[in-house]
Amino acid sequence: MRETSARARLFMAALSVLVGLFLLIAAPWIAQVSLERVIAALLEVIQDRPQFESGIKLFTFFYPLWRALGFVAGVALLAGALPMARGEEWTYPVALVATAMPAIGGMFMFLPYISWVGGFPLPMVISWVGLAGFWGVLLLRKSxxxxxxxxxxxxxxxxxxxxxxxxxxxxxxxxxxxxxxxxxxxxxxxxxxxxxxxxxxxxxxxxxxxxxxxxxxxxxxxxxxxxxxxxxxxxxxxxxxxxxxxxxxxxxxxxxxxxxxxxxxxxxxxxxxxxxxxxxxxx
Structure with missing residues (x-):
């Protein structure tokens, strides 16, 4: 990381802080609202297609799981921001895997919107923020x-x-x-x-x-x-x-x-x- 310019490291650290704060403050609320929309839509869907009933238990478990993974990832990003600005090498892989969590989790939470949930797909916001952090950390490193x-x-x-x-x-x-x-x-x-x-x-x-x-x-x-x-x-x-x-x-x-x-x-x-x-x- 030290071969990366101080300015680029500062941008990476600032990006980590922004993504980290989003995962601690906004993402939990987005995930909960999205889960409630998915469950409400499923309750209507299973009246005609009962084979989707199992989705209620699965989403009830895995939405909070990915939210928790994102929360911990946010803590990791905030904890590593200052060491990243200093050029400590361990922060680079940690930041990549931490930003990958919301990118993956948000995309998973978005998928029910394709099939039976109407309205704006809120979980995509989580995925977009994760991707922005992931690509930013990846591309700002000197190479x-x-x-x-x-x-x-x-x-x-x-x-x-x-x-x-x-x-x-x-x-x-x-x-x-x-x-x-x-x-x-x-x-x-x-x-x-x-x-x-x-x-x-x-x-x-x-x-x-x-x-x-x-x-x-x-x-x-x-x-x-x-x-x-x-x-x-x-x-x-x-x-x-x-x-x-x-x-x-x-x-x-x-x-x-x-x-x-x-x-x-x-x-x-x-x-x-x-x-x-x-x-x-x-x-």
């Missing part, structure tokens, strides 16, 4: 235009893949909760949901952990992102073949394939992690 472009593409796609994978996990749990013949599984199209949902959730965690590690140019971060992306591709692609009523799994497979491509391109890999990490001395 040449090529490195900025590579990191912008890779980190953005990893965030998109994490968001989509988490959402697919929610969808799997929603459908399993109201499946025919429950507690039995009526064929492949139902028990495959017990695979794709959990795999996508595990991949989401791995992708989030990979972000700060890649920010530090750690090969462990590259491998985590690779394994997570490959896992999503290998589970979403066959699920799309089995469950053809939606293209959501196809979109997940495409995002995973794009992430794999970016990670595996030799020039991109060199930019992300260098040629190799120095070996530890023996003894």
């Amino acid at each position: 040449d235009w090529k490195e900025k472009a590579v990191k912008f593409a890779v980190f953005t796609f990893l965030g998109m893949l994490a968001t989509h994978s988490f959402t697919l996990g929610i969808g799997s749990q929603r459908m399993l909760a109201t499946r025919p013949l429950k507690p039995l599984y009526d064929g492949l199209e139902w028990w495959i949901l017990t695979v794709v949902g959990e795999v996508d959730w595990i991949a989401t965690v791995m992708l989030i952990v990979a972000i700060p590690l890649l920010a530090l140019r750690k090969r462990s971060g590259w491998w985590l992102a690779m394994i997570a992306s490959l896992s999503v591709f290998l589970v979403d692609a066959p699920t799309q073949i089995v469950r053809t009523k939606t293209f959501d799994y196809l979109y997940g497979a495409i995002l995973a394939a794009a992430s794999l491509l970016f990670l595996m391109l030799p020039s991109f890999k060199r930019t992300l992690v260098g040629e190799h990490e120095p070996e530890l001395p023996e003894g």
Whole structure:
């Protein structure tokens, strides 16, 4: 961070403060209002489509969870603002993963608005603020235009893949909760949901952990992102073949394939992690 100019570090610190305050003050209110709108809309929807009833419990749990993650992320951004202005290296990966939380969580909370909630999609404000902080921290750090472009593409796609994978996990749990013949599984199209949902959730965690590690140019971060992306591709692609009523799994497979491509391109890999990490001395 010290190679980044003092002015750029000051901008990054100010951005961290603004995003942090938003996550502590405004985002909790936005999440609560959005949750109540989603639940109210669902209560009407399930009168004609009872298979969506499970969404009430899922959203009641996961909206507050992402709100809590955003709150802690806001605290982290505020705590790291002054050290960031001083150029302390640890603040860079922390700021990236902290701003990724509202970007991912806000996008997840927005998705019900596509299907059954009317009005302005308030959760997108949370996602936009998170993205502004994420991209700001990423691009303000000193590097040449090529490195900025590579990191912008890779980190953005990893965030998109994490968001989509988490959402697919929610969808799997929603459908399993109201499946025919429950507690039995009526064929492949139902028990495959017990695979794709959990795999996508595990991949989401791995992708989030990979972000700060890649920010530090750690090969462990590259491998985590690779394994997570490959896992999503290998589970979403066959699920799309089995469950053809939606293209959501196809979109997940495409995002995973794009992430794999970016990670595996030799020039991109060199930019992300260098040629190799120095070996530890023996003894």
